[in-house]
Amino acid sequence: MPEAGSLPAASLFSQIDFGQGAVAAVSGGSDSTALLVLLKDHFDRFLPSARLLAVTVDHALRPASAEEAQAVARLCARLGVAHRTVVWGEPKPSVGLPAAAREARYRLLADAARSAGLNIVLTAHTADDQAETVFMRQARQEGRGLAGMAPATLYDGNVWLLRPLLGERRSALRVFLTSRGLGWIDDPTNLDIAFERPRVRATLAEDEGRFEDLLAVAAAVGREREDLDRRTAILVERHATRPARGLIRLDPAFAVDTDREAALHVLRILLATAGGTSFLPDEGRVAELYAALSPGKGRATLSRTVMDVRRAGIFLYREARGLPEPSSPVDGSLWDGRYRITFRDDVSGSVIAPFGRQAHSTVADPELAGVPESVFRTACAAEPALWRNNSCLGLLKSGKGSPTVTAVPVVAPFAHFLPAFDLRVAGAASALVGASSIPISPLSLRKNVKASANA
Numbered sequence: 001m002p003e004a005g006s007l008p009a010a011s012l013f014s015q016i017d018f019g020q021g022a023v024a025a026v027s028g029g030s031d032s033t034a035l036l037v038l039l040k041d042h043f044d045r046f047l048p049s050a051r052l053l054a055v056t057v058d059h060a061l062r063p064a065s066a067e068e069a070q071a072v073a074r075l076c077a078r079l080g081v082a083h084r085t086v087v088w089g090e091p092k093p094s095v096g097l098p099a100a101a102r103e104a105r106y107r108l109l110a111d112a113a114r115s116a117g118l119n120i121v122l123t124a125h126t127a128d129d130q131a132e133t134v135f136m137r138q139a140r141q142e143g144r145g146l147a148g149m150a151p152a153t154l155y156d157g158n159v160w161l162l163r164p165l166l167g168e169r170r171s172a173l174r175v176f177l178t179s180r181g182l183g184w185i186d187d188p189t190n191l192d193i194a195f196e197r198p199r200v201r202a203t204l205a206e207d208e209g210r211f212e213d214l215l216a217v218a219a220a221v222g223r224e225r226e227d228l229d230r231r232t233a234i235l236v237e238r239h240a241t242r243p244a245r246g247l248i249r250l251d252p253a254f255a256v257d258t259d260r261e262a263a264l265h266v267l268r269i270l271l272a273t274a275g276g277t278s279f280l281p282d283e284g285r286v287a288e289l290y291a292a293l294s295p296g297k298g299r300a301t302l303s304r305t306v307m308d309v310r311r312a313g314i315f316l317y318r319e320a321r322g323l324p325e326p327s328s329p330v331d332g333s334l335w336d337g338r339y340r341i342t343f344r345d346d347v348s349g350s351v352i353a354p355f356g357r358q359a360h361s362t363v364a365d366p367e368l369a370g371v372p373e374s375v376f377r378t379a380c381a382a383e384p385a386l387w388r389n390n391s392c393l394g395l396l397k398s399g400k401g402s403p404t405v406t407a408v409p410v411v412a413p414f415a416h417f418l419p420a421f422d423l424r425v426a427g428a429a430s431a432l433v434g435a436s437s438i439p440i441s442p443l444s445l446r447k448n449v450k451a452s453a454n455a
């Protein structure tokens, strides 16, 4: 049994560079209440001028939820921590409710952080949550998913979700709270065996050995993923170029690279990026495609991406089917999963639509030597352009010279959630397609500071 009050706040958070401060996601359950108190101790001691904001999401799914949020607000007032409740007020779906609630929760937490001028949200996921996650993923044979939850995830490219308690047991957090004379709210959903997680929790409660094994699996698979990430990033840098917007080229040597596992991963990530899909294509199908590459000729479509194998290289571009219908530009929206749209001034009457047949009259850049003209034109036809009254005003660009409407590429599979396991390849793919660069993780920053201090 852990000793009462034995959780050292300083070492739990010492890896994090908090910058301006952080949002603590507090539901009022034991784990997040402990996170709140530990963070308050840490900020009081080491970061007196940084801001700590506790945020509670009221999902409005149970009658008691508003009162629970008020209980968290009262605790925060006692502790001297700023608090906000945000309500998930939208209509609730009848199927997939837990996933929709989770999606809404992260969106609301990230919005709350941004509007407070912060870019870190801390959640209180514990070692128990990690073991349960790995257990469920083992049952679904999720392979690399067995790494479990990452300690840091970049959300929508600009807010870091951190999980500093992943190494702590729930029982230790409860002992800590009790030692401080604090209680917590027990969410009845956590006991409802209609849901998978409570069933898994009950199973693991009776099997401590299994619990330890699951955490060991997560740690081992996490290390494998980091290694694969490093090798995959190297292959992207070595073999991939972008001859034009919307067109990725892999050099012929890619097809015979000796690191087959990393090459397959490159292909999955770049297929999803060129097609604008948030999920990577099936590994088995990509392996078949990769095996068929060596002969040097052929064409296949996967993840909305055409893979066109020519002597000059392997070209990846968005297939012509299922492109977005003409629509008015919406600031901050994603176009076709591939571009982030921004617009500054009034563009009433204008719409964004694919460049389409206009591409046929486009003269290929002389720098595109080696790119077959038909490949260039087909890729170009799927690019976003600005139109008014059926006449094309031009292709959208990334924003040089501040045009009214811009389209900045995104790396689709990592645009919404980028777990720390994939940071390097995401960085390489971002540089490749001209996406915004990935902000430095508050975890790696700290490591670098330490490393340079020791140098």
Ligand SMILES: Nc1ncnc2c1ncn2[C@@H]1O[C@H](COP(=O)(O)OP(=O)(O)OP(=O)(O)O)[C@@H](O)[C@H]1O
Pocket (backbone or CB within 6 Å): 025, 026, 027, 031, 032, 055, 056, 057, 058, 059, 102, 105, 122, 123, 124, 125, 129
């Ligand atoms: N209603 C809420 N308001 C604020 N934060 C919350 C809320 N619900 C959960 N969280 C945060 O998320 C953490 C994990 O909660 P929980 O285990 O219930 O979510 P989960 O659905 O399993 O998480 P995930 O979907 O991220 O795997 C909590 O410790 C807390 O930090």
